[in-house]
Amino acid sequence: MMELFASRMSCSLPKPQFPRFQRPHAPTSHRPLLLTGGATASFRARVATPGAEWTRSRLASSETHEQLCVREEVESTSYDSSDDESSYLSLSEKPDRNTALLDDYEMEELEFAPDTNHKSGYVAVLGKPNVGKSTLANQMIGQKLSIVTDKPQTTRHRILGICSGPDYQMILYDTPGVIEKKMHKLDSMMMTNVRSAALNADCVLVLVDACKLPEKIDEVLEEGVRDLKYKVPTLLVMNKKDMIKPGEIAKKLEWYEKFTEADDVIPVSAKYGHGVQDVKDWILSKLPVGPAYYPKDIVSEHPERFFVAEIIREKIFLQYRSEVPYACQVNVVSYKNRPTSKDFIQVEIVVEKNSQKIILIGKEGRALKSLATAARLDIEDFLQKKVYLEVEVKVKENWRQDEGLLKNYGYGGQIRAI
Numbered sequence: 085m086m087e088l089f090a091s092r093m094s095c096s097l098p099k100p101q102f103p104r105f106q107r108p109h110a111p112t113s114h115r116p117l118l119l120t121g122g123a124t125a126s127f128r129a130r131v132a133t134p135g136a137e138w139t140r141s142r143l144a145s146s147e148t149h150e151q152l153c154v155r156e157e158v159e160s161t162s163y164d165s166s167d168d169e170s171s172y173l174s175l176s177e178k179p180d181r182n183t184a185l186l187d188d189y190e191m192e193e194l195e196f197a198p199d200t201n202h203k204s205g206y207v208a209v210l211g212k213p214n215v216g217k218s219t220l221a222n223q224m225i226g227q228k229l230s231i232v233t234d235k236p237q238t239t240r241h242r243i244l245g246i247c248s249g250p251d252y253q254m255i256l257y258d259t260p261g262v263i264e265k266k267m268h269k270l271d272s273m274m275m276t277n278v279r280s281a282a283l284n285a286d287c288v289l290v291l292v293d294a295c296k297l298p299e300k301i302d303e304v305l306e307e308g309v310r311d312l313k314y315k316v317p318t319l320l321v322m323n324k325k326d327m328i329k330p331g332e333i334a335k336k337l338e339w340y341e342k343f344t345e346a347d348d349v350i351p352v353s354a355k356y357g358h359g360v361q362d363v364k365d366w367i368l369s370k371l372p373v374g375p376a377y378y379p380k381d382i383v384s385e386h387p388e389r390f391f392v393a394e395i396i397r398e399k400i401f402l403q404y405r406s407e408v409p410y411a412c413q414v415n416v417v418s419y420k421n422r423p424t425s426k427d428f429i430q431v432e433i434v435v436e437k438n439s440q441k442i443i444l445i446g447k448e449g450r451a452l453k454s455l456a457t458a459a460r461l462d463i464e465d466f467l468q469k470k471v472y473l474e475v476e477v478k479v480k481e482n483w484r485q486d487e488g489l490l491k492n493y494g495y496g497g498q499i500r501a502i
C-alpha cells in the first residue's frame with residue numbers, strides 16, 4: 085500500500101481559497117452530499133505533492149488506543165428495517181447538472197465568470213478483478229481513496245472520486261472487478277452497482293492487465309454497458325505495461341485495436357503514473373461542456389466513516405490469508421467527533437463463522453490487536469488527527485447471502501450517511 089503513497093501523483097488540485105468552513109455564505113442545508121454530524125461528510129482535497137499525504141508521520145504515543153471487545157455470542161442474521169431511508173446517501177443517482185451542490189460562494193463565482201470551456205462528467209472505471217482499477221483511479225485523483233492490495237476483488241463498493249482542474253471536473257467511479265461466477269448475493273449486488281456506474285457515465289474506461297494473454301472485453305462490456313440506449317465512448321486501458329517488454333506492448337496494442345470494440349487503446353502503468361495523463365486527455369476529449377458538479381476542493385462525497393471502514397478492510401486483506409478477508413464486513417457503528425480529545429470510532433467486523441472469528445482474533449487476541457494498531461495508525465494519517473478505535477468481532481451466519489443485511493451494509497447502491 086505504501087508504494088502508492090510514494091508514487092508520483094499526476095493530478096494537481098487547486099488550492100482552496102478559504103478553508104471550507106470559513107467561506108462566506110456557505111449554508112449546508114442545500115448540500116445533500118455534504119453531510120454534517122459525527123463525521124464530516126466529505127474529504128477536503130489535500131494538494132497532491134509526492135508523498136505529502138499519508139506519509140506515516142506517526143503520532144508517537146505509548147498509550148493504548150484500541151479496545152478489543154471480543155463478544156462470544158453467535159448472532160443470527162437480522163436486518164433492522166426501521167432504518168430511516170433519509171439517512172442513506174444514494175450512489176446510483178447522477179445529480180442533475182444544475183449546480184445544486186455548489187454553495188453560494190461557488191454560485192457567485194460561476195455567475196461572475198461563467199466558463200463556456202469548462203467540462204465535466206462521469207467516468208466509469210471497469211475491468212476484471214486485480215487489473216489495477218483502484219490504482220489508476222487513485223493516481224488520477226492524486227489521493228488514495230480506494231484500497232489497493234494484491235488480492236482480487238478487494239473493491240466491493242463503487243467508490244466515487246472527484247478529479248478537478250481549473251477547467252474540468254471528472255467524477256470517477258472505481259467499481260468492483262467484473263466476475264463471471266457469482267457465488268454469493270453479495271457478488272450479484274456488486275455487479276448491479278457496476279452496471280449503474282456505467283449507466284451514469286459519460287465515458288467508460290475498461291482496464292486490462294498487460295501481463296495476461298489478450299482477451300476480448302465483451303464480458304466486461306456485457307456486465308457494464310449492456311442495455312445502454314446509446315453507445316458510450318469507451319477507452320481500453322492496457323495497464324501494467326511496466327511488467328512487459330516494449331515489443332510485446334506494441335503487439336498487444338495491435339491485438340486490442342483489432343479485436344475489441346473499444347474506440348481507442350492506451351497503454352499505461354498506473355502504479356508508476358506512466359500514461360495516466362494520456363488517459364486524462366482522452367477523457368477530457370469526451371466529456372461534455374458544463375459546470376462542475378461538486379466544489380473543486382472536494383475529492384469524494386463518501387463520508388469519513390466509509391474510508392475508515394475501507395482502511396480496516398485493507399488491513400484485513402494484508403494481514404490474513406485465504407478466504408478470511410472475503411468473509412469480513414467492516415461496519416463503523418459509531419463515530420464521535422470530539423474537538424477536545426481523540427475522535428471515538430467504534431467498529432464491528434462481521435464474519436460468517438465462529439472459526440473465522442477465532443482466526444481474526446488470534447491467540448490471546450494478538451492478531452486482532454495488531455490489526456487494530458495498523459488500522460488506527462493509517463486512520464490517523466488519513467484523518468490527520470488522533471483517534472480511539474474500538475474493534476469488535478461478530479458472527480452473522482451467511483451475511484453474504486442476506487439481501488437485507490447487504491443493503492444495510494451499503495451494497496444496494498446506497499451508503500449510510502450519518
Ligand SMILES: Nc1nc2c(ncn2[C@@H]2O[C@H](COP(=O)(O)OP(=O)(O)OP(=O)(O)O)[C@@H](O)[C@H]2O)c(=O)[nH]1
Pocket residue numbers: 211212213214215216217218219220231232233234235236237238239240259260261262323324325326327352353354355356
Ligand atoms: N506492476 C504494476 N502493478 C500494478 C499496476 N497497477 C496496479 N498494480 C498492482 O495490481 C494489484 C491490484 O491493483 P488494484 O488497483 O487493487 O486492482 P483492482 O482492479 O482495483 O482490483 P479489484 O479490487 O480486484 O477490482 C496491486 O497489487 C497493485 O499494486 C501497474 O501499473 N504496474
